[in-house]
Amino acid sequence: MNLLSTRRLVSLIASVCLTAMSGPGAAAAQTPASLEPAGWDANVRLAEPADHNPDPHVLEIDLTARVADVEVAPNTRVKAWTYDGGLPGPFIRAKVGDRLIVHFTNNLPEPSTVHWHGIRLPIEMDGVPGISQPAVKPGETFVYDFVLRDAGLFWYHPHHMSAAQVGFGLYGALLVEDPNDGVGIADQVTMVLSDIGFDKNGALDPPDSGGSAGDVFGREGEHVLLNGHKAPVLRVRSGAPQRWRIVNTARSRFFLLDLQGQKFTVIGTDGGLQERPTTSEVLLITPGERVDVIVAPTGAPGSEMPVYSMLYNRGYGSVEFRSIEQVLTLAFSTDPAMTPPPPPSVSRTIVPPSAAGATRVDFTFTLPAMDSAGHSEFQVNGFPYPKAKPYRAALGETQLWVIKNDTKWDHPFHLHGYFFMPVDEQGQPLRPMAWKDTINIPMNTTARVLVTFDERAGTWMFHCHILDHAEIGLMGTVHVGPSAPAEHTHSN
Numbered sequence: 001m002n003l004l005s006t007r008r009l010v011s012l013i014a015s016v017c018l019t020a021m022s023g024p025g026a027a028a029a030q031t032p033a034s035l036e037p038a039g040w041d042a043n044v045r046l047a048e049p050a051d052h053n054p055d056p057h058v059l060e061i062d063l064t065a066r067v068a069d070v071e072v073a074p075n076t077r078v079k080a081w082t083y084d085g086g087l088p089g090p091f092i093r094a095k096v097g098d099r100l101i102v103h104f105t106n107n108l109p110e111p112s113t114v115h116w117h118g119i120r121l122p123i124e125m126d127g128v129p130g131i132s133q134p135a136v137k138p139g140e141t142f143v144y145d146f147v148l149r150d151a152g153l154f155w156y157h158p159h160h161m162s163a164a165q166v167g168f169g170l171y172g173a174l175l176v177e178d179p180n181d182g183v184g185i186a187d188q189v190t191m192v193l194s195d196i197g198f199d200k201n202g203a204l205d206p207p208d209s210g211g212s213a214g215d216v217f218g219r220e221g222e223h224v225l226l227n228g229h230k231a232p233v234l235r236v237r238s239g240a241p242q243r244w245r246i247v248n249t250a251r252s253r254f255f256l257l258d259l260q261g262q263k264f265t266v267i268g269t270d271g272g273l274q275e276r277p278t279t280s281e282v283l284l285i286t287p288g289e290r291v292d293v294i295v296a297p298t299g300a301p302g303s304e305m306p307v308y309s310m311l312y313n314r315g316y317g318s319v320e321f322r323s324i325e326q327v328l329t330l331a332f333s334t335d336p337a338m339t340p341p342p343p344p345s346v347s348r349t350i351v352p353p354s355a356a357g358a359t360r361v362d363f364t365f366t367l368p369a370m371d372s373a374g375h376s377e378f379q380v381n382g383f384p385y386p387k388a389k390p391y392r393a394a395l396g397e398t399q400l401w402v403i404k405n406d407t408k409w410d411h412p413f414h415l416h417g418y419f420f421m422p423v424d425e426q427g428q429p430l431r432p433m434a435w436k437d438t439i440n441i442p443m444n445t446t447a448r449v450l451v452t453f454d455e456r457a458g459t460w461m462f463h464c465h466i467l468d469h470a471e472i473g474l475m476g477t478v479h480v481g482p483s484a485p486a487e488h489t490h491s492n
Ligand code: C2O
Pocket: 115, 117, 157, 159, 288, 414, 416, 461, 463, 465
């Protein structure tokens, strides 16, 4: 029962019964057949955890953080920090509405926690040490228990010394599926993009390598990984549509994927499906972000096509001395090429928050000159975290956050526990509408987002997901509570 968990077996049996009862026509509409060669995704398949709970709507797992020797390429091994010994950690997969219970044990030499990036959960489950729970010390256990309210690809990672611990290998994907999402593509891969730095002996790079410059540039490991492997091979039939669910879990690196001019059809982002699909030739995925795309790569049967991450200028240090990286190899099978079908026209009705009556809150990011000791810090409205007081929001209040990046680096901005909606200068949603929890704010630009806080009171973090930036101050909190004090813009 390791590879095929009980619940998957149960659902497999259920779908077989359904097929038997409803006839081939009805079954075909529900479960489209795979168009790919057998074993096509064997090199990138993620390990799934065992489910200890007999209830089909409850996924109950153990998750242990520990140091493990991991092979990322032939004869290339690293002593990584892992969940359950794997890089990435186990692929947690559930259905929307399910309850997830995780018995987390910390067997690392340092304290840790698990933060569930993008999940709308109660504050007690948010995994921020000193704010939502005590840090889980070596040898200790903490139980996370919450309901998965939204379909989408999410992920998990520590929130204690995040830059170091994520950089060392602690991250995993959490896919919440909606069986009725209407996408109708059988061949799906979840891709965890990351990087890791280590020496010839497999010893991890020190987390503070490069000193203050490393903090400001954002550290990138030289080994770029897709599901824990360097440029793994995906065997595909030319023209067959596939659904790729992608998350960037890197500590600082941006990914700019390129299919050599072939198109990506984007159907969703952080908070599930977007209003309608869009197409693009490149796909920018900044740290913390997710995308849900349909691709139908074509090539001569028997040939190979590398998929690259191109250079993207997110500020000084991100393109200088850096190179294009191959993240994946598509190996076309010898099956005759298919004509790619038109991408599915999946749509979603999204009701945006209203800008009318929203409370405006301004944030400005700056990077003052380094101090006399040679340290740099990022500031939010003049304060580096944790020197600023919390911002405030009332239960049920809608706020318009106007976030000005007055620095020469991009910052992927992330808010815990809530989705927000990017809007224009008039407060109108950017189209197509999409729910986001992480949004890139390019250097010297301003982003505007609307967020409605609900009944989930608590102190919620926001920060840059270039985790090196978060560590040197680009972080803050919003305290969501019963009453709205009149001091939003003057909380410091
Ligand atoms: Cu991925 Cu504080 O977050």
